[in-house]
Amino acid sequence: MKGYVVILVTVSSSEEAEKIAQSLVEGKLAACVNIIPGLTSIFLWEGKIDRAAEFLLVIKTREERMKEVIKTVKDLHSYRVPEIIALPIVSGSEDYLKWMDESTQVDRLKAED
Numbered sequence: 305m306k307g308y309v310v311i312l313v314t315v316s317s318s319e320e321a322e323k324i325a326q327s328l329v330e331g332k333l334a335a336c337v338n339i340i341p342g343l344t345s346i347f348l349w350e351g352k353i354d355r356a357a358e359f360l361l362v363i364k365t366r367e368e369r370m371k372e373v374i375k376t377v378k379d380l381h382s383y384r385v386p387e388i389i390a391l392p393i394v395s396g397s398e399d400y401l402k403w404m405d406e407s408t409q410v411d412r413l414k415a416e417d
Contacts, residue, residue: 307367308393308401313377313386314345314358321359324380328363333373335407338362366408367392 311334315321318341325337340360347354365373367390374388393401 306401306405308396308404309365309367309370309390310393311361311363311365311370311373312389312391313361313363313381314343315361315386316356316358316382318359320380320382321361324377325361325363327376327380328365328373329407331372331376332408332410333369333376334363334365335404336364364393364404366404369408 313324315324318339321339325334325339328334328337338361340362343358343360345356345358347356363373370390377386377388
């Protein structure tokens with residue numbers, strides 16, 4: 305099986321979530337991004353326990369697109385150290401994985417322009 309991943313990214317607002325998700329899908333860096341609202345994150349930051357209301361992005365893509373996804377997320381993200389965690393997809397529907405491949409392929413004609 306080719307390398308597929310689910311990437312988890314938390315963001316501070318629905319606007320930021322939409323902006324990052326739209327950019328990743330438009331750029332063919334992700335086949336799909338789910339935006340899950342209503343998270344409460346509790347974490348250690350700069351020596352203190354902190355809490356934040358956040359949105360979770362669940363990004364589905366190919367492992368080979370990971371570096372570009374990280375760069376795009378960092379460029380658009382408001383946090384100094386955004387959460388960007390990739391989990392391998394160990395199995396899945398062949399039809400869905402094929403769709404992921406097709407959705408994240410750079411069009412060769414565009415690449416040559």
